[in-house]
Amino acid sequence: MKLIKNKIIAGVTIAATAAFSYTASAANFKMAIGDAAGGTQWELAKTFSELMEKKTDGKVKIDLFPNGQLGNEQDTVNDAAIGLLDFSVLAINNVTPFSPTVGLLTMPYVIQSPEDAVLLTQGQVGQELVDNTIRDAGVRIVGWAYSGFRVLTNSKKPIASPEDLKGLVIRVPRNEIMIASYQAWGVNPTPMAWSETFTGLQQGVVDGQDNPYITVYAMKFNEVQKYVTNIRYIFSLEPLIISESVFQQQSPEMQKTILEAGKEATDHSFAYLEETESKIRKDLQAKGMVITEPANGEKEWIENVTTAVWPKFYSSIGGKEKLDNVLELLGRQ
Structure with missing residues (x-):
């Protein structure tokens, strides 16, 4: 956070200089997208962009830059924080290092x-x-892409239990909760930037990774991965963020429009997930991927992480009481 705050101070002049373009009656914004076109991030971004253009009678246009063209996902958080980037869609685990309580949604x-x-x-x-x-x-988070559960893929063998992971090198994001989860399953995963992941799998630097089916499909991981395990330890959420300095430079009417478009795009994302995930799973099987269900209803996977991982992160997510309240809200005490 020190890095961000220092950058914010350094970037005040830049943001203030650019303010006139954001408050004008017509505006062009830039949006970074971590994934390639075709996934849930892209669908959320495209829908939001179309809604903004429609709601402003074409006065607002948003240029989309998929596949990490504007930097890796954590870099886009920094750039948005200082007003150098307007919007970004990224995996929630890449927001967590900057706002640790968001890690509540990535607790396994x-x-x-x-x-x-x-x-x-x-x-x-x-x-x-x-x-x-x-x-x-x-x-500021103004929308959410719902991408589904992160399933485990690898190029070596079918995986049904944590024991089967031994000997495999698994890529994970630079996220402490996800790293700790794999450690609880008996392996030391390899943190790797998203932009390097396909190449890492292709070259055998890592054997596997986890992501939702829609992301596996959009990134063409079936070309370098054969086996899928239907673990459901994290439901992948992809927030749409806007630079708070950019948001505050907008008129009240424009702020309202942004929030409304974000809500409508979020609703669309959920419908899109329901409509496409099963089709994509079947298509990946047709392309040669082999799907395995976890042994014993995922019991061992669940027990290992809830006992070893949850207590480590109570303080960062706001305390054990916070997690208990969420479980109660979900009907699981």
């Missing part, structure tokens, strides 16, 4: 259904995390 096996994800992101819990992210990181 807290979210166990798409409906759980909607309840948490669009209710009181989600609003609190939005407020925290504005405070901590200088960016």
Whole structure:
């Protein structure tokens, strides 16, 4: 956070100089997208862009830059924080280093259904995390892409239990909760930037990774991965963020339009997930991917991380009571 705050101070002049373009009756914005075109990040971004153009009678246009063209996902948080970037769509685990309480939504096996994800992101819990992210990181979450559960893929063998992971090198984001989860399953994963992941899998630097089916499909991981394990330890959420300094430079009417478009794009994202995930899974199987269900209803996977990982991160997410309240809200005490 020291890095961000220092950059914010250094970037005040830049942001102020650019302010006139954001408050004009017509405006062009830039949006970074971590994934390639075709995934849920792209679908959210495209829908939001279309809605903004429609709601402003064409006065607002948003240029989309997919596949990390404007930098890796964590870099885009920094750039948005200082007003050098308007919007970004990225994996929630890349927001967590800047606003640790958001890690609540990446705690393994807290979210166990798409409906759980909607309840948490669009209710009181989600609003609190939005407020925290504005405070901590200088960016505002205005929309959510629902991408589905992160399934495990690898190029070596079918995986049914944590024991089967031994000997495999698994890529994870630079996210402490996800790293700790794999350690609880008995392996030391390899943190790797998203932009390097396909090449790492292709060259055999890493054997596997985890991401939702839609992301696996959009990134063409089936070309370098054969086996899928249907673990459901994290439901992948991809927030759409706007630079808070850029947001505050808008008129009240424009702010309202941004929030409305974000809500409508979020609703579309959930419908898109429901419509496409099963089709994509079948297509990946047709392309040669082999899908394995976890042994014993995922019992060992769940027990290992809830006992070893949850206590390590109580303080960063706001305390054990915070997690207990969320579990109660979800009907699981």
